[in-house]
Each structure stands twice: as structure tokens, then as C-alpha cells.
Amino acid sequence: MPATQTYRRLYVWEMPVRLYHWLNALAITVLGVTGYLIGRPFTVGYAQEASFQYWFGTVRFLHFMAGYVFLFNMLVRTYWGFVGNRFASWDKFIPLNRQAWRDIVEVLRIDILQTRGTGPIHIGHNRLAGLIYFVTFFIFMFQGLTGFALYGPMSHSVFGNLAAWVVPLMGSEAVVRQWHHAMLWFYVLFTLVHVYLVFYHDYVEGRGTTSSMVGGWKFEREDRLDD
Amino acid sequence: MPRAGNSLWEVMREKGYSRRDFMQFCTFAATAAGLGTSASAAVAKAFEKKDRPPVLWLHFQECTCCSESFIRASHPMVADVLLDAISLDYDETLQAAAGHQAEKCKADVMKAYAGKYILLVEGSVPTKENGVFCMIGGRTAEDILKEAAAGAAAIVAWGNCASYGCVQAAKPNPTGATAIQKLVNKPVINVPGCPPIADVMVAIVTHILMFGRMPELDSQGRPKEFYSRRVHDTCYRRPYYDAGLFVEAFDDDNARKGYCLYKMGCRGPLTYNACAVVKWNGGTSYPIQSGHGCLGCSENGFWDNGPFYRHLPAFPGFGIESTADTVGLTLGAAAAVGVAAHAVSTNIRKRKLIHDQVVEAVKDTPDSKEVE
Ligand code: HEM
Ligand code: HEM
Ligand code: SF4
Ligand code: SF4
Numbered sequence: 386m387p388a389t390q391t392y393r394r395l396y397v398w399e400m401p402v403r404l405y406h407w408l409n410a411l412a413i414t415v416l417g418v419t420g421y422l423i424g425r426p427f428t429v430g431y432a433q434e435a436s437f438q439y440w441f442g443t444v445r446f447l448h449f450m451a452g453y454v455f456l457f458n459m460l461v462r463t464y465w466g467f468v469g470n471r472f473a474s475w476d477k478f479i480p481l482n483r484q485a486w487r488d489i490v491e492v493l494r495i496d497i498l499q500t501r502g503t504g505p506i507h508i509g510h511n512r513l514a515g516l517i518y519f520v521t522f523f524i525f526m527f528q529g530l531t532g533f534a535l536y537g538p539m540s541h542s543v544f545g546n547l548a549a550w551v552v553p554l555m556g557s558e559a560v561v562r563q564w565h566h567a568m569l570w571f572y573v574l575f576t577l578v579h580v581y582l583v584f585y586h587d588y589v590e591g592r593g594t595t596s597s598m599v600g601g602w603k604f605e606r607e608d609r610l611d612d
Numbered sequence: 613m614p615r616a617g618n619s620l621w622e623v624m625r626e627k628g629y630s631r632r633d634f635m636q637f638c639t640f641a642a643t644a645a646g647l648g649t650s651a652s653a654a655v656a657k658a659f660e661k662k663d664r665p666p667v668l669w670l671h672f673q674e675c676t677c678c679s680e681s682f683i684r685a686s687h688p689m690v691a692d693v694l695l696d697a698i699s700l701d702y703d704e705t706l707q708a709a710a711g712h713q714a715e716k717c718k719a720d721v722m723k724a725y726a727g728k729y730i731l732l733v734e735g736s737v738p739t740k741e742n743g744v745f746c747m748i749g750g751r752t753a754e755d756i757l758k759e760a761a762a763g764a765a766a767i768v769a770w771g772n773c774a775s776y777g778c779v780q781a782a783k784p785n786p787t788g789a790t791a792i793q794k795l796v797n798k799p800v801i802n803v804p805g806c807p808p809i810a811d812v813m814v815a816i817v818t819h820i821l822m823f824g825r826m827p828e829l830d831s832q833g834r835p836k837e838f839y840s841r842r843v844h845d846t847c848y849r850r851p852y853y854d855a856g857l858f859v860e861a862f863d864d865d866n867a868r869k870g871y872c873l874y875k876m877g878c879r880g881p882l883t884y885n886a887c888a889v890v891k892w893n894g895g896t897s898y899p900i901q902s903g904h905g906c907l908g909c910s911e912n913g914f915w916d917n918g919p920f921y922r923h924l925p926a927f928p929g930f931g932i933e934s935t936a937d938t939v940g941l942t943l944g945a946a947a948a949v950g951v952a953a954h955a956v957s958t959n960i961r962k963r964k965l966i967h968d969q970v971v972e973a974v975k976d977t978p979d980s981k982e983v984e
Contacts, residue, residue, distance in 0.1 A: 390972070424924060425937070426875065429856055441856030499961040538842065553832060558882035559908060559917035563925050563936065570940025574947050581951045589962055591969055 391607045397472045397509055398601040405462040406598050410576075412455040417572055419448035424566050449536060456529050456544065459522075472509030478519035480512055488512035496585075505609045506590060514582075524571055531555075531565040620659040620821070624693060634659070637693050644690075644815035645822055646837060655822055665821070666721045666729045668760060669703035672753040673746050673780045673789055674735030678770040679705055681807035685814045686894030694817060704748075715749050722763050730820055731764035733757065733792050736773040736780050740788030754795060761796040766820050768801045769793065770813065772909060775802035775833075782915035793833060801826055802833040806909035809890050812838045832912075834884065843906050844880035846888035849873065867903060877921040878905030885910040 398406070422444050429440065466475035480486050492513040495502040510518065530548045535558060537545020555561050587594040597603045618626075624634050638659060639652040647655070669679075685694075702718040709717055721729055735753075738745035743752030761767055769792040772778035780789035793800040803816055816835055819827045827835040844850065852858070852872035859867045859876050872878070880888075883906050887898040899906055905921070908914040917925045924935040959966075 426856055426858060428858070428860060433855075435851040435855035435857055438855045438857075442854035444856075499957060501965065539845070549831070557908075557912040557914070557917070559879065559911060559914065559925065562882060563917070563927075566924065567927065567936035567940065570936065570943060573940065573944050577944065577947050577951060581955070585955070585958060589958065589966065591973070 392604045393607055393610060395508060395603050395605055396601055397470075397597055397603045399465075399470055399473060400601070401461065401465045402469065402473050403598055403601055405458055405465070408454060408458045409462075412451045412458060413572055413576070415447060415451040416455060417569055419444050419451065420566070420569055423448060424569075449540070452529075452532050452536065453544075455525075456533070459525055459529065477510055478515045478522070480516055485512050489516060496582075506592075508603060508605055521575060524568060528565065528568050531561050531568075534558075534561055535565060618664055619662055620664045620693075621656075623664060629693070633693075637690060640687050640690050641818040641822055644811070645819040645827075658822060662824075665765065665824075666725050667732060667817075668718060668721060668729055668764075669706075669732045669734065670756065670760060671704045672733070672735030672737050672757070672773075673787065674771070674773050676705055676734070677807040678734045678773075678813070679703075681810045682770075682813050683810075684893070685810040687811075687814075690814050690818075694814065718760075722760065726763040728765050729763065730817075731760050731767045732770060732817075733767065733774045734770040736777045736789040736791060737795055738780075738787035739790050739795075740786070745787040757792065757795060761798060764798070765824075766801065766826055767792065767796060767798060768803060768816060768820075769833075770803055771808055772804045772806045772911075772914070775804040776912040778806060779915050781913075799826065799829070800833055801829060801835060804834065804839075804910040804912075805885060806907075806914075808910070809838075809886060809892060811890050811894075812886060838886040838890070839884045839910070841884065841886075841889075842881060843883045843885050843887050843900070844878075846886075847880050847900055848888065849900060862903070870903075873900060873903075873905040875923060876905045877919065877923055879908030879911070879914070879917075879920075880906040883908040883911050883914075 426441055426444075429438075465473055466478075471477070480489060488507070489512045491502075492511050494500050496513075509515075530551050533542065533544045533548040534551035536542055537549050539545075552558055552561055555564070583595055583598075586592075592604045593602065621634055624637075635652065635656060638656040639649050641659075642651040642655045643649060671679075702714065702721065704714070707714055707717075735746075737743070737753045737757055739754060743754045746753040748756060769775045773780065773789075774792045776791050777785070777789045780787060781791075793802065801816065801820075803813060805812075812835075815838075816827060819835075827837060830836050830840060844853070847853075849870060849872045852870070853874055857866065857871045859871045859873050861867070862876065874881070878900065880900065887906070888900070891898045891901075907920050908917065911917075919926065919932060922935075924937065926932045927934040927936050927939050930939055
């Protein structure tokens with residue numbers, strides 16, 4: 386180990402990835418809060434006549450609006466997975482070769498069993514994170530499909546009609562709603578663990594993980610620059 | 613015995629109905645089929661000339677609530693006419709004939725009118741244990757259904773039982789109760805509900821008789837005319853829903869004010885039916901108007917999405933008291949504990965690594981003086 390480390394500044398997350406990330410986080414936060422309220426509306430003061438208030442309608446409107454943001458944002462990110470830089474590329478999410486699976490085991494060893502790491506650390510997503518985002522992507526799709534399937538009949542939305550087949554497939558709208566609601570908790574869990582892990586990596590590796598999603602930059606020791 | 617070759621008008625006259633009764637019936641039929649009263653003359657013409665197709669009404673695993681509903685159609689004469697003149701070629705609960713006589717009557721109709729008769733089915737068909745749970749005249753329901761369906765010009769599945777399986781098909785579905793549409797390979801008109809609204813049933817039969825074809829159906833085989841909108845979309849309490857004004861308990865002040873029943877488990881937002889428009893008992897009322905939430909009785913599997921008096925159904929596998937939220941909250945708490953434990957463990961097991969990095973960094977960081 387050389388006495389003085391030289392770090393290189395690397396441009397990892399391009400603008401569309403960062404924009405996607407924060408729009409997504411915002412949309413999901415809004416969807417989660419409004420969705421929870423749709424499922425469990427709170428009691429308001431009952432002083433006014435119905436014609437003077439519309440809060441539940443507004444909550445639902447926000448949910449549907451954020452639903453559109455969520456959908457289009459996801460589509461843009463998917464596109465970027467094919468044209469973006471190598472850190473954003475689709476193949477970073479799918480462990481297609483032996484090396485990728487070995488990396489996943491390595492990450493589990495270092496981060497869960499907390500043994501000492503040896504080799505270089507990935508600059509973009511580590512392979513385990515990539516795989517988890519890949520699974521998450523399907524859950525995003527599930528949420529979008531069930532959401533728009535429920536939305537279709539109340540809106541005549543084209544996207545709603547495109548997802549209409551989900552209802553007979555799952556049995557009835559009651560079942561679609563049940564799972565659409567239950568998945569809310571996946572996002573709560575995901576966010577909790579995800580944000581923790583970002584902070585954890587930042588803390589342990591000291592490469593500016595947290596701020597990387599803001600400015601796009603990460604830092605890496607020059608002697609380790611072989612992702 | 614089937615009365616061959618008679619038009620509806622001829623049958624009615626034979627039974628002692630006046631011409632005026634007949635015209636009244638035609639007017640109702642026209643409106644029921646969505647044509648408006650001006651079409652009644654054309655309808656009368658059709659019913660005078662056209663041979664009346666025989667109708668068979670089969671009963672399998674059911675509670676007869678569909679029949680009970682049907683005979684209470686708001687226009688008593690319509691039900692009379694339909695029962696007197698149309699639907700009684702075979703109907704176990706309403707026919708006079710019994711035993712071999714009745715079976716022979718049905719067999720005669722199916723033979724003489726192959727490809728022409730209308731088949732109305734009430735009840736689901738058991739498929740487990742070779743169908744022994746429902747046998748009529750020594751034959752299984754499935755056998756009887758398939759035979760009758762083969763020669764039918766149109767098949768109507770009455771109620772949730774015949775459309776989806778209803779309570780018999782609720783988990784764990786011990787008899788293997790199956791919907792009609794899954795057993796016959798012909799289009800089936802599904803008229804779900806537990807029971808369906810009498811006037812809706814009458815309108816559908818009239819439609820088939822009058823036009824000689826099926827009404828327009830949606831992707832689940834339900835007549836669009838009655839099942840294209842949710843109870844919620846036509847509910848008069850909807851403004852309270854949008855305003856977020858909900859009944860919190862069946863005996864609270866909000867219930868007296870007639871607020872929305874969403875939090876009491878109303879399934880109106882996911883139930884396709886005409887209750888809020890056609891209403892029940894001759895347009896008197898419908899469940900929500902009487903202060904009770906919709907149970908979703910016209911939806912596939914509505915028995916399995918309980919409890920009825922709570923918005924969120926029980927989460928599968930976690931007991932009746934659980935909801936997606938209780939399960940989710942527990943998992944969330946577990947994850948929070950896991951994360952906290954991991955944070956503590958990190959500070960213990962990676963202490964040396966972090967310490968080394970800090971030492972190295974401090975060593976390498978130029979002192980502020982040096983920078984100057
Ligand atoms: C992260 C994504 C999402 C979350 C966490 C979420 C959460 C929820 C929750 C908890 C409910 C309440 C279900 C109930 O108990 O009745 C709900 C309802 C609903 N959501 Fe979502 N949702 C998401 C995305 C979407 C999307 C993309 C759409 C598409 C427009 C959508 C459309 C709907 C609709 C139509 C309802 C029913 C609302 C009503 O009855 O008025 N959701 N959502
Ligand atoms: C304070 C909050 C958050 C911070 C600091 C943060 C930070 C980050 C960072 C640094 C990455 C890249 C990490 C890696 O490659 O392993 C990332 C990726 C990601 N984050 Fe977050 N995040 C936050 C909240 C959220 C929320 C609320 C969600 C959604 C529920 C979310 C969803 C994602 C997804 C899907 C990716 C993969 C991005 C891609 O390449 O497409 N994040 N986040
Ligand atoms: S009472 Fe039921 S159907 Fe009527 S507005 Fe409320 S939730 Fe909808
Ligand atoms: S209000 Fe709902 S439960 Fe009641 S009859 Fe109509 S569809 Fe069935």
C-alpha cells in the first residue's frame with residue numbers, strides 16, 4: 386500500500402439516471418403516502434357539507450398523477466439502460482456469468498457476515514445491489530400494472546385499458562387491490578434498507594456514495610481502478 | 613309437452629291475456645331492451661309472428677335465490693308472461709311435472725328444438741369426486757349441463773354461482789364448484805349477483821327472445837348494459853366519498869347523516885352492477901340506500917375477500933384479523949431492528965478498517981498551514 390493514496394474522481398451517474406432516481410423516490414413517496422390514505426382514510430372534522438370539501442378526491446388525484454410520473458420515469462430509465470454509460474447499462478442488473486455470482490457471494494460475505502474485503506470494490510452498483518434493483522424493477526412493473534388496471538375503469542385512460550387484462554388474470558378487482566396495497570410495504574422495506582445501505586457504504590468505504598446520486602461523482606483509489 | 617310453432621302472442625291469447633296485456637308487455641320488453649317505447653309496435657310484430665323458442669331452466673348447486681328474485685320482477689305481468697308462456701318447458705322448482713315425466717319433457721324439447729332453445733342455468737357444477745355432489749335423475753350436473761348446452765341457441769348463467777361459483781367455490785371449495793363458462797365451449801351470458809336484480813334478469817331474457825341474439829357482452833361475458841359501471845360510480849353517496857366524509861360505525865352520527873360507507877367495508881368501488889341505477893324491489897331501494905355497504909356480490913370470489921365490514925381484506929395465510937398493513941408493519945419493524953443491529957455490528961466488526969482509513973486520511977490530508 387503506497388503511503389499516500391491518490392484518488393480519481395469518476396463520473397458514474399449521468400444526469401438522466403440521477404433525475405430518474407430522485408423523481409422515482411419522490412413519486413414513490415407520494416404514492417406510498419396517498420395510497421396508504423386511500424386504503425385507510427383518516428377521520429376529518431365533520432363540520433362541513435360535502436359540497437365544500439374534496440380532500441379524499443384530491444388525495445386520489447395526487448396518487449394517479451404520481452402514478453403517471455412513476456410510469457413514464459420508469460420507461461425513460463429502461464431506455465437509458467440501453468443507451469447510457471456502462472454503469473447505467475441493463476447488464477449491470479442481471480448476473481449473467483459466473484463472475485457476477487461470485488461477486489454477489491463476495492458482497493454478502495463483506496456486508497452481511499462483515500468479514501474483511503480483499504479485491505477491488507465495484508464503482509457502479511455492486512452485483513448484489515444490481516440484482517436487487519432488477520427484482521425491484523419487476524415489482525415496479527407489478528405496481529404499475531395493478532395500479533393502472535384499477536385506474537382504467539375509473540378514468541378511460543389508455544394505460545388503464547392496456548392493463549385491463551390484469552383483473553381477470555388475478556380473479557377480481559378485490560384481489561388486485563389487495564396485492565396493490567400489500568406491495569406498499571415492499572417499498573417501505575426497500576427504502577429503509579436501501580437508504581441504510583447507501584449510508585453504510587458511504588461510512589465504510591468513504592467513496593462518496595451518498596452524494597454520488599446528487600452530483601454523479603464517485604471517488605476511487607487509483608490502484609483499484611479496475612472495475 | 614313443448615307447444616310447437618306458437619308465437620308469443622298466440623300462447624298469451626291461449627292463456628287468456630287480452631290484446632291490451634300483450635301490448636303492455638311489448639312496451640315493457642322494448643324499454644327493458646333499451647329501445648324506448650316507440651319501438652313497441654315493432655316488438656309486437658316480432659312477438660306475433662316469430663315462433664317462441666322454448667326455454668329450459670336448469671338448477672344445480674344453488675339456493676334458488678335467482679329464481680326467487682326473478683319471480684319478483686317489478687312488472688308482475690312480465691314475470692307472469694315469461695313464466696307462463698316461456699320458461700316453463702323445464703324448471704325443477706316451478707314446473708308441475710315431476711320425475712320421469714319432467715325429464716321426458718326436457719328430452720323432447722332438446723330433441724325437437726335442437727339448436728333453437730334457450731338454456732338458463734342457475735347454480736354451479738361440482739367437478740370433484742366425479743361430480744357426485746349434485747346428481748339429478750341419477751346423472752351428474754356436469755353431464756346434464758353438457759348435454760343441454762350442446763343444442764342451446766343461447767346460454768345464460770344466472771347469478772354468481774353459475775357465473776363464478778359463488779359461496780360453493782369459496783376456499784377450500786370442497787365440491788370443486790365450477791362456473792358454467794368453464795365447462796361449456798360456447799359463449800355464456802354471465803348475469804352475476806347474489807341474486808341478480810330481477811329486472812335485469814327479465815330484461816336479458818326479453819332481449820334474447822326479441823332479437824334472437826345475445827346482448828352486447830364485456831370481456832367477462834357480462835351484458836354491458838347492466839355491468840359496465842361500478843356501484844360506486846352511480847352511488848348517490850359518492851359526493852361524501854370524494855369529500856372524505858365517512859361512516860365510522862353503523863350507529864354513529866355520520867351513519868344517520870348518510871355519509872359514505874367505504875370505511876365500513878363497502879365494496880362498491882370494485883363491484884360492477886346496476887344496483888344504484890335499477891335498484892331492487894321495483895326501484896324501491898338498494899343496500900347502500902338502506903345504510904349497508906355493498907358486499908360485492910356480483911364479483912368473482914367475493915366470499916374470499918372478507919371480512920365484509922372492513923375495507924382491507926384479511927391477508928391470505930395470516931388469519932381473519934390480519935391485513936396487508938399488519939403484516940407489512942411487522943416486517944417493517946423487523947427490518948428496522950435488523951438495520952439497527954447491522955449498524956451496531958458494523959461499528960464493532962469493521963472498527964479496525966474504519967479506524968485505519970481515518971488515520972490514513974488524516975495523515976494524508978494536507979494541514980491547512982501547508983496549503984497556504
Ligand atoms: C409505488 C407505487 C405505488 C404504491 C405504493 C401504491 C399504493 C397504493 C395503495 C396502498 C392503495 C390503496 C389500496 C386500497 O386499500 O384500496 C392504492 C390504490 C390505488 N392505486 Fe396505487 N400505488 C402505487 C402505484 C400506483 C400506480 C402507478 C397507479 C396507476 C395509476 C396506481 C393506481 C391506484 C388506484 C387506481 C388505486 C385505487 C384508488 C381508488 O380506489 O380510488 N397506483 N395504491
Ligand atoms: C435519502 C434517500 C436516498 C439516497 C441517498 C439514495 C441513494 C442512492 C444511491 C447512491 C444509489 C446508487 C447505489 C448503488 O449503486 O448501489 C441509488 C440507487 C437506486 N435507488 Fe436510491 N437513494 C435514496 C432513496 C431512494 C428511494 C426512496 C428509492 C425508491 C423507493 C430509491 C430507489 C433506487 C433505485 C431504484 C436505484 C437504482 C438506480 C438505477 O441505477 O436505476 N432510492 N440510490
Ligand atoms: S357508499 Fe360505497 S358505493 Fe357509495 S360512494 Fe361510498 S364507497 Fe362508493
Ligand atoms: S349493492 Fe353490492 S352486494 Fe348489494 S346487491 Fe348490489 S352488487 Fe350485490
